[in-house]
Amino acid sequence: MGNNELLLDLRNLQTYFFTDDGVVKAVDGMSFQIRKGEVLGLVGESGCGKSVASLSIIRLVDKPGKVVGGEIIFKGEDLLKKSEEEMRKIRGAEIGMIFQEPMTSLNPVYTIGNQIMEAILVHQDIGEEEAQKRSIELLKLVGIPEPERRFNQYPHELSGGMRQRAMIAMAMSSNPDLLISDEATTALDVTIQAQILELMKDLQKRTGMAVLFITHDLSLVAEMADIVAVAYTGKIVEYSDVRSVFKNPKHPYTFGLLRSVPSLVNEQRKVDLPAIEGMVPSPYHMPNGCHFHPRCPFATDVCRREMPELEEKLPSHYARCFHPVEVSKEVV
Amino acid sequence: MKKLVEVQNLTKYFPVLGGVFSRPIGWVKAVDDVSFHIYEGETFALVGESGSGKTTCGKTVIRLIEPTKGKIIFEGKEITKLSQSEMRPLRRSMQIIFQDPYGSLNPRLPVGEIIREPLLVHNIGTKKEQEDRVVDVMKLVGLSPEYLHRYPHEFSGGQRQRIGIARAIVLNPKFIVADEPVSALDASIQAQVLNLLLDLQKKLALTYLLVAHNLAVVRHVSDRIAVTYLGKVIEVAETTELFSVPLHPYTQALLSAIPVPDPDVKRERILLQGDIPSPINPPSGCRFRTRCRFAKDICKEKEPPLIDVDGEHYVACHFVKKGKKTEYTVS
Amino acid sequence: MATEYALEEVEKKETYSYWRMVFKRFRKHKLAMTGLVILVAIIITVIVGPLIWRVDPIAQLEGPYELLSPSRDHPFGTDDFARDVLARWFAGGKISLMIGFAAAVSATIIGAVVGLVAGYFGGVVDAILMRIVDILLCIPTFPLLIALASVLGKGVWQIILVIVVFGWMGDARLVRSVVLSLKEEQFTEAAKAIGVSPSRIMFIHFLPNVMAPIIVSTTLGIGSSIVYEASISFLGFGVQAPLASWGNMLQNAQQYIWNAPRLVWYPGLAIFITVLSFNFIGDGLRDAMDPKLYR
Ligand SMILES: Nc1ncnc2c1ncn2[C@@H]1O[C@H](COP(=O)(O)OP(=O)(O)OP(=O)(O)O)[C@@H](O)[C@H]1O
Ligand SMILES: Nc1ncnc2c1ncn2[C@@H]1O[C@H](COP(=O)(O)OP(=O)(O)OP(=O)(O)O)[C@@H](O)[C@H]1O
Ligand SMILES: [Mg+2]
Ligand SMILES: [Mg+2]
Numbered sequence: 023m024g025n026n027e028l029l030l031d032l033r034n035l036q037t038y039f040f041t042d043d044g045v046v047k048a049v050d051g052m053s054f055q056i057r058k059g060e061v062l063g064l065v066g067e068s069g070c071g072k073s074v075a076s077l078s079i080i081r082l083v084d085k086p087g088k089v090v091g092g093e094i095i096f097k098g099e100d101l102l103k104k105s106e107e108e109m110r111k112i113r114g115a116e117i118g119m120i121f122q123e124p125m126t127s128l129n130p131v132y133t134i135g136n137q138i139m140e141a142i143l144v145h146q147d148i149g150e151e152e153a154q155k156r157s158i159e160l161l162k163l164v165g166i167p168e169p170e171r172r173f174n175q176y177p178h179e180l181s182g183g184m185r186q187r188a189m190i191a192m193a194m195s196s197n198p199d200l201l202i203s204d205e206a207t208t209a210l211d212v213t214i215q216a217q218i219l220e221l222m223k224d225l226q227k228r229t230g231m232a233v234l235f236i237t238h239d240l241s242l243v244a245e246m247a248d249i250v251a252v253a254y255t256g257k258i259v260e261y262s263d264v265r266s267v268f269k270n271p272k273h274p275y276t277f278g279l280l281r282s283v284p285s286l287v288n289e290q291r292k293v294d295l296p297a298i299e300g301m302v303p304s305p306y307h308m309p310n311g312c313h314f315h316p317r318c319p320f321a322t323d324v325c326r327r328e329m330p331e332l333e334e335k336l337p338s339h340y341a342r343c344f345h346p347v348e349v350s351k352e353v354v
Numbered sequence: 355m356k357k358l359v360e361v362q363n364l365t366k367y368f369p370v371l372g373g374v375f376s377r378p379i380g381w382v383k384a385v386d387d388v389s390f391h392i393y394e395g396e397t398f399a400l401v402g403e404s405g406s407g408k409t410t411c412g413k414t415v416i417r418l419i420e421p422t423k424g425k426i427i428f429e430g431k432e433i434t435k436l437s438q439s440e441m442r443p444l445r446r447s448m449q450i451i452f453q454d455p456y457g458s459l460n461p462r463l464p465v466g467e468i469i470r471e472p473l474l475v476h477n478i479g480t481k482k483e484q485e486d487r488v489v490d491v492m493k494l495v496g497l498s499p500e501y502l503h504r505y506p507h508e509f510s511g512g513q514r515q516r517i518g519i520a521r522a523i524v525l526n527p528k529f530i531v532a533d534e535p536v537s538a539l540d541a542s543i544q545a546q547v548l549n550l551l552l553d554l555q556k557k558l559a560l561t562y563l564l565v566a567h568n569l570a571v572v573r574h575v576s577d578r579i580a581v582t583y584l585g586k587v588i589e590v591a592e593t594t595e596l597f598s599v600p601l602h603p604y605t606q607a608l609l610s611a612i613p614v615p616d617p618d619v620k621r622e623r624i625l626l627q628g629d630i631p632s633p634i635n636p637p638s639g640c641r642f643r644t645r646c647r648f649a650k651d652i653c654k655e656k657e658p659p660l661i662d663v664d665g666e667h668y669v670a671c672h673f674v675k676k677g678k679k680t681e682y683t684v685s
Numbered sequence: 686m687a688t689e690y691a692l693e694e695v696e697k698k699e700t701y702s703y704w705r706m707v708f709k710r711f712r713k714h715k716l717a718m719t720g721l722v723i724l725v726a727i728i729i730t731v732i733v734g735p736l737i738w739r740v741d742p743i744a745q746l747e748g749p750y751e752l753l754s755p756s757r758d759h760p761f762g763t764d765d766f767a768r769d770v771l772a773r774w775f776a777g778g779k780i781s782l783m784i785g786f787a788a789a790v791s792a793t794i795i796g797a798v799v800g801l802v803a804g805y806f807g808g809v810v811d812a813i814l815m816r817i818v819d820i821l822l823c824i825p826t827f828p829l830l831i832a833l834a835s836v837l838g839k840g841v842w843q844i845i846l847v848i849v850v851f852g853w854m855g856d857a858r859l860v861r862s863v864v865l866s867l868k869e870e871q872f873t874e875a876a877k878a879i880g881v882s883p884s885r886i887m888f889i890h891f892l893p894n895v896m897a898p899i900i901v902s903t904t905l906g907i908g909s910s911i912v913y914e915a916s917i918s919f920l921g922f923g924v925q926a927p928l929a930s931w932g933n934m935l936q937n938a939q940q941y942i943w944n945a946p947r948l949v950w951y952p953g954l955a956i957f958i959t960v961l962s963f964n965f966i967g968d969g970l971r972d973a974m975d976p977k978l979y980r
Contacts, residue, residue, distance in 0.1 A: 067540040167628060181629045182404075211403040211567065213626050216611035220625060238541055241613030264617045275542075282545035283615050284574035291574055291593065292552055297545035301510050317542075418878055438877075445880035457871035462893035471889075472879040521879065 029097065029232050030056040030079070030200060036091035037071070037078045046305040048074040048087065050256035053332070056200065056249075061226065061233040063247030063264065065240055067302055071256040072236045073122055076202045079234075080117055081109050097199070115145040118193030118231075120186075122204045127189060128177040134161075134188045135173030138195055145196045160191040165221055183214035190222070197229055204236045219246060240283060244268055252276050255303065255313040258332060262339035270349050272341035274318045277349070312344070320345040357427075358529055358561050359392040359415060364424035366410050370634060380634045384410040386585035387424075389660070394528075397555065397562040399572045399593075401608070402582035403630055408565045409453070411582070412531040415563060416448045417441050428529070446476055449522035453534035453565075455514035459506040465517055466502035472525045487524060494557075495520045495550060512543035516550070523554060533565045548575060569612045573597055578666075581605050584633055584641040587660060590668040601669045601680060604642045640672065648673060648682035707897075710973035717969020720962035727959055731778035734771075742772035743927045761951055764937065768927075774951050777929035780841060781956070784914045784930070785963075788848035789906030795849065796856025797899055801887045803857065804864025815861070818854045826851050830913075834922040844923055848913050856902050863895045897974035901967050908963035915956055931956050 037049040049071040056062045064072050077083050079094055081101060094101040096117070101109070113119070121127040129137060138157040142148070148156075154173075161169035164187040177185055186206060193201055203222065207215040223246065226233055235246050243250055243264065250267040252260040252275065260273040271277040278298040300317035303309055311328050315321040324344050332342045366385040369378035385407040392398040400408040413419040415426055417433060426434045433444060452458035459468055466488055473484040489499040495516040506514060515535065522530050535551065536544045552575060554560060566572050572579060572593075579596050581589045581604065589602040600606045607624040614621065626645045631637055637644050643653040652672050660670040664678050673682035711717055735742075745767045755762045761770035803814040830847055837843040864887075867873060876886050911931070917923040918932030925933070931952035938948035 067542055183629050211630075212569070212611040212613075213403065213607055214629070215613075216623050217625055219613075220623065239613065240541070241615040244615050244617045244619075245613050268615065268617050279541055280615060282542060284545075284548070284570045286570050286573060286597070286612060286614060288574075294549045294552065295545040295574070297549055298542040299546070301512055301543060302540065413874075416878065418874060439882075442880040442882070445878065450875070450878045452871055452875060454871055458875040460872040460876075460890055460894070462896075463890070471876070471881065475879060475881050475885065518875075521875070525879070 027058045028055060028095075029058050029060075030234075031095040032075075032079070032092070033095065034092040035075060035078055035089070035094065037074050037083055037087055037089045040086045040088065044306050047256050047308070048305070049078060051092070052253065052256070052258055053092075054249075054251045054258060054261060056232045056234060058199070058232055059226075059230045060249060061235050061247045063243035063250045064234060064236045064253060065238060065243050065250065066253035067238055069302065069305065070253045072238075072253060073204055075253075076119070076204050076234060076236060079202065080113050080119055081106075082113075111145070114141055114193075114198075115196045116198055117200045117202065118196070118198035119202045120189050120193050120204060120206045122208075128185060130177050133174050133176055134180065135175075138188070138192050141192045141195045156195070157191075160195055161188070163225070164188070164191045164194070165217065166191075183210055183217070186210060186214075186218060187221070190218070190225075194225060194229075198231055200232050200234065201226075202234045202236070205238070207242070208237065208239065215242075222246070240268075240279060252279075255305075255308060257313070257342065258340075259314070259342040260340065261332065262336070266336065266339045270336065270339070272335045272339060272346040273314075273343050274320055274345075274347055275314050276341075277347045278317075312342075320347075355393040355396075357391045358394040358429060359563070360425075360427040361391065361415060362389050362425040362427070364388045364411065364414060364426065365422045366407070366414050366419060367422045368410075382633050383585045383636060384633060385414060385421075386636075388582075388585070388587045390580055390587060390590060392529075392561060392563060393577075394561055395555075395559055396577040397564055397575055399564040399566060399576035399579045400582055401566060401569060401572050401579060403608075404567065405584075405630060405633060406582040407585040407633070408567075408582055409533055412533050412563055412565045413450070416445075416450060416529075416531055418450065443476070446472075446525045447528045448531070449525065449527040449529070450531040451515075451518050451522050451533065451535050453538065455511055455518050455538055456506060458518055459514060461506055464503045464505055465497075465509075468506070468517060469520045469524055472521060476525065478525070491520045491524045494523070494554070496546075510543075511539050512546060515539060515547050519547075519550065519554070523558065523560075526558065527560070529561045529563070531563045531565070534567070535564070536571060537566065537568065544571070551575065569609065581608065584630065584636050586641055586670065587668075588642065588670045590660070590666075592666060595667055599667075599678060601663065601667070601674045601678060602642075602671050603646050603648055603682065640670075647684055707970075707973045711969050714969035714972060716965045717973075720965025720969070723958060724962040724966065727778070727955070727962070728782065731775050731782065734775040735779075738771055738775065740769045740772040742768060742776040742929055744768065755947070762945070762947060764934075764948060765941065766927075770934075770948065770951060773929040773934060774931075774955070777931045777934050777952060778955060780924060780929065781911050781914060781931040782959070784841065784845055784848070784924075785907040785911040785959075788845045788852060788910040788913075789903050791845070792849045792852035792906060792910075793856050793899055793903045796853035796902075797860045797892075797895065799853065799857040800860025800862075801864055801891060801895070804861040805868065805883060805887050805891070811861075814857070818857055821851065821854050827916075830917060831920060831922055834917060839922060839925045841924055841928075844914055844917060847917070848910050852906060852910065852913075856899065856906075859898050859902060860895050863898060864891055867891050867894055897970075901971045901974065904963050904967035904970060908960035908967075911956055912960055915952075 032052060032054050035049055035052045039046040039048055052075055054062060066072055074083065074087065078089050083089060089102060135157050138160060139153045142153045142156055158169045158173055161172055166172050166184055166187055180188065207218050210218065235243065237243060247264050250262065250264050251258050252273065254275050260267060260271065260276045267276060268280065271280055281296045282298055284295060298317055303313060309316050310326060312325045312330055315325040318325065330342050330344050332340050335341045335346045364385055365387050367381040368384055370380040370382055371377065372379040388411060400411060402408055410419060414421050421434060425432055428448065433441065469488045469491060470484050473479060473487060479487065492499050497513060497516050497520065509517065532551065536547050539547060548571065555562065564572065564576055576593055578590065578592050580587045581602065583604050589605045597609065600609050607626050610621060610624045628645050631644055639655050640653040640658050643649040658670045658672045660668045662668050663674055663676050674680050759769050759771065761774060764770055799814055803811040830851060833847050834843065837846060873886065876890050914923055914930060915932035915935055918930055918936050921936060923932050924930040934952040935949060941948050
């Protein structure tokens with residue numbers, strides 16, 4: 023898809039939170055790459071560091087959090103070495119962000135139109151009138167009916183789905199090269215969610231931007247992404263193109279997750295789902311060795327002792343596991 | 355099959371307060387003239403968009419919310435007119451599992467007390483018997499009895515949901531309203547809790563009213579499904595029937611929008627236009643008409659009744675006729 | 686099993702219950718611990734003191750012994766009625782502390798019950814109770830206190846009654862506002878769903894949740910009750926001579942403020958330090974119990 027130019031290269035990112043109760047290694051050595059025009063799906067359960075990773079990329083991690091290691095190479099330059107001034111120019115202009123909670127990321131005292139215009143005026147050298155015209159176009163583009171009227175409305179006067187679309191319009195306002203979408207549709211209904219996904223796909227195809235698509239819903243990733251990165255406790259445990267991950271998962275966590283989701287085609291209803299036993303460990307007490315071993319059916323002594331490296335298990339299919347799953351053709 | 359619960363013309367309007375004197379200036383028609391029944395031992399699911407009145411409906415059925423109109427019949431007895439204190443003995447047989455596993459647990463009571471409370475309230479057994487029962491139930495839902503003296507904040511989301519389930523089953527109820535029992539849970543924990551619910555249903559012959567928005571989950575665990583839209587039930591059918599022959603245009607759109615965890619499956623989506631209208635001023639006639647691609651003039655003028663098109667498959671659409679005949683065409 | 690493992694992780698971090706957490710955090714609070722130590726010292730002194738210093742606090746010495754300066758026989762000197770001040774200081778301390786405890790605790794209990802009932806039932810009940818609170822709050826307390834004191838008569842129990850009558854409204858408001866928010870919590874609905882009666886919801890389910898603000902308010906209330914008693918006594922309506930309280934000792938001393946200022950210092954400092962310790966303890970408890978500061 024697109025050309026093969028590397029846009030974002032995340033290398034061994036480490037973001038820790040230094041709390042009173044100890045250090046939370048929210049992101050602990052995450053690496054992934056996004057090429058131009060590509061959609062990377064970042065999946066994992068709640069608390070595995072997806073949002074923190076995305077905030078680290080745009081350098082918006084708040085205290086007590088701190089990026090303590092790694093590199094974030096965006097268009098060949100390390101964002102961690104940029105000054106705050108330079109970052110401000112990149113945010114919104116080159117990297118657009120849709121936050122996890124649209125309700126809290128819009129300012130309740132300004133109209134939707136005002137906020138989109140503001141985003142345009144900050145980054146582009148155009149007049150107010152021009153900016154207003156563009157804002158209304160954007161609102162139309164993201165499928166908000168009667169954009170002229172909505173332009174003058176406040177966030178609370180819009181429905182959740184519309185607010186989410188306003189956020190997308192704002193993030194898209196300056197044609198960013200990279201769009202970070204953090205659970206942009208999780209809070210929405212399936213029918214509205216479908217509307218927004220179609221919209222994002224459409225815009226992405228038209229403008230050729232790359233997307234970092236964050237979610238905990240594997241189905242959405244199957245639909246949207248070209249490449250999938252599966253995170254568990256702050257580390258990437260599986261990384262490959264979307265077909266390979268879904269058809270041939272190597273990490274027992276990905277494997278277990280895929281099997282535990284009730285299917286829409288399965289003949290057998292009302293039977294036990296193959297669940298992953300146990301639960302995600304507390305961030306304050308990570309188990310030794312592989313963080314997944316307490317829940318892993320294949321764990322052996324080596325898993326309890328050592329953390330496996332992210333290794334190539336199939337051509338360009340990486341997994342962090344000593345005992346990668348062999349999926350036989352029949353199971354699929 | 356015996357009907358355990360029967361709901362007739364159930365209606366719940368919430369006042370919208372405003373003005374200086376906080377007088378009702380309008381009504382949220384959360385549940386509007388809804389009828390359905392639930393057979394003994396089955397899982398009956400309510401699905402639909404957010405705000406379509408699923409939770410309100412579930413809570414009204416067990417009289418946690420007072421209905422504005424309508425009749426609720428439980429085990430052949432009308433319970434709509436009972437006072438709250440007359441309801442209290444009946445609560446032994448009807449329970450609820452809440453959507454938010456943390457919010458529904460009192461943060462200052464230890465888990466053992468939370469689960470024992472129903473037994474205390476209904477004066478069942480001696481102290482010793484109650485304690486034994488609590489331990490049994492905890493084991494049943496997969497919680498170690500060692501955690502009797504712990505407080506809710508010391509547990510994970512999945513464990514808290516188990517505590518909520520333990521409290522709901524400790525009285526051996528017949529009927530449980532499960533309001534989004536897994537939507538607050540992590541992907542990997544969801545299957546654990548679903549398995550538990552299925553398992554308990556088999557062991558204790560429970561009847562569930564399941565409220566959920568995840569259709570794959572609903573398909574997996576329920577026997578019959580009712581689809582709600584803006585306070586109305588617009589289609590009711592047996593699960594496999596609904597998934598294979600959805601008749602209402604909204605159901606079709608809803609089912610087509612379910613994402614599938616398979617990159618090879620590219621589904622043809624029916625995209626709806628616009629947003630859900632406000633439940634304070636629902637559209638006239640058929641409430642779905644503002645987003646329906648088949649809408650005609652009649653939809654604006656007349657509200658379609660919920661009719662039985664094919665033995666136990668009910669649909670409310672002007673263009674669906676007996677024998678599952680559909681006559682809608684894009685105008 | 687995997688589940689067990691994860692549970693052990695939880696255990697390591699939080700084996701303690703809510704109250705143990707409060708205790709742990711309270712102990713870390715330096716000011717509060719200082720307050721507690723001083724307070725315990727004062728309580729021990731006024732209890733043990735009279736057992737060692739066996740002098741009758743009421744007996745007037747024969748002879749011209751009024752207003753003696755401190756000496757071996759009378760370490761704190763004597764007062765204008767030639768009574769031993771140290772003995773009176775011990776006896777007065779006991780009475781003042783008792784009034785403080787009894788008044789603050791009863792005021793809190795009444796306030797809590799009123800707050801629970803008003804908050805839980807709402808509507809007319811709430812309106813009536815809260816209007817009573819408003820009325821009591823907007824009457825200037827002090828003149829009325831004195832009026833009431835003069836109607837009820839003078840004595841320890843009357844004083845407690847007077848302080849309670851005017852001391853419960855703050856707690857009632859506090860508890861009511863907490864209950865109003867608890868009522869919206871889902872666990873309340875959960876309790877109704879299992880058939881819990883209103884009174885049980887109030888006293889078994891809500892009470893533990895309002896305990897934190899209540900206990901804090903009681904500690905602070907003890908301090909202010911002691912001051913109240915002192916002020917009433919100061920104006921001559923409190924604990925009556927020859928019985929001693931720190932309050933009436935202070936009141937008697939005012940006429941001698943120039944020729945025997947020590948008579949002001951002994952009870953005055955005692956009240957000051959006691960109230961301060963209670964305030965420190967109250968602050969510490971508030972910090973230790975505030976769930977927002979949790980973790
Ligand atoms: N301000 C903070 N202080 C301490 N820990 C934090 C803070 N913010 C995040 N964390 C921790 O960092 C970890 C990762 O959080 P993050 O928000 O990235 O998760 P996530 O993968 O986005 O989850 P979700 O799917 O719930 O959004 C979590 O364990 C979280 O508790
Ligand atoms: N106590 C209340 N007072 C006023 N309006 C209410 C109240 N409870 C619910 N509503 C309104 O009633 C409608 C139906 O709400 P309900 O919670 O039943 O929806 P739901 O289908 O369960 O949605 P969700 O999937 O988001 O949980 C909504 O418009 C909601 O705003
Ligand atoms: Mg997140
Ligand atoms: Mg709901």
